[in-house]
Amino acid sequence: MNLINVRRFLRLPASLAVGLALVACGTVASLRSGHRPATWYAGGSACTGRPAFRVREYHPGFFILRQPACTNYEKPFLYLVIGHTRALLLDTGAGGIAVAAPIDSILDAWRAAHGGAPRELVVAHSHGHGDHTAGDDQFRKRAGVTLVEPATAGVRAFFGFRAWPTDVVPFDLGDRVLDVLAIPGHEPASLAFYDRATSVLLTGDTFYPGRLYVRDTAAFASSTARLVAFIASRPLSAVLGTHIEQTRTPFTDYPVGTQDQPDEDRLELSRVELVTLDSAVHTMRGRFLRTRLPRFTIWPL
Secondary structure, three states: OOEEEEHHHOOOHHHHHHHHHHHHHHEEEEEEEOOOOOOOOOOOOOOOOOOOOOOEEEEOOOEEEOOOOOOOOOOOOOEEEEEEEEEEEEOOOOOOOOOHHHHHHHHHHHHHHHHHHHEEEEEOOOOOOOHHHHOHHHHHOOOOOOEEEOOOOOOOOHHHOOOOOEEEEEOOOOOOOOEEOOOOOOOOOOOEEOOOOOOOOEEEOOOOOOOEEEEEHHHHHHHHHHHHHHHOOOOOOOEEOOOOOOEOOOOEEEOOOOOOOOOOOOOOOOHHHHHHHHHHHHHOOOOOOOEEEEOEEEEEE
């Protein structure tokens, strides 16, 4: 496959100019950033003691968990968003580690401070690949837990999509509404979630600092275009995916299978970077080539 450096060919569309204008006028810059750690370093290949997820309350009621490297080289991120009547856990990890226990601990502490609410937990997925669904059995058939099976039919039925994949479906956690978008292309049941309370957009494996594996090019192009159209009229504080594979050196990633990533990139991506992805995809006009950009690589399979 040819590897194209974006600096040689990319022409940014008018939509990027709109995003830049929003930044310049302060619409984006004024948004409060999350409480992010200096690094999300997940450790090396050796487990000492009992490995545990790294947990950070990024915003009030919005938790980020990262699986330690010694349990799986994928080191996926999980997200827990809490409302008044229910909480949403997005993904269950890559296996080899207890995921229900830390989620229970977070929710128990939250309930103790908030009158016992929420009582319901919904476990859903950014998409159906094994490194994001391996912990499902830890939640299946538990009282007070609804597990959304990670297939298109189950996702459509649970969230109430009528026109797939073009609907934008509100999902109310109780005084906290998420917008759910279907974004197939990486995987048929891929979803994005926009938290109105924090202006954070969760994009799973469709968009993160690393290798964006594209299995269905037409669907991926439509999905990136819908994401850009969705955020065009909304505030956006951060775009958060489910992996970091990029180093802090632009255009450079860690090889597949790398566990120890001491010099990895930050997690957050921006409006401008999402629009840049869409522009690169649009420029390809359906003829996808492996294309390296500063913080991610478009990687057709």
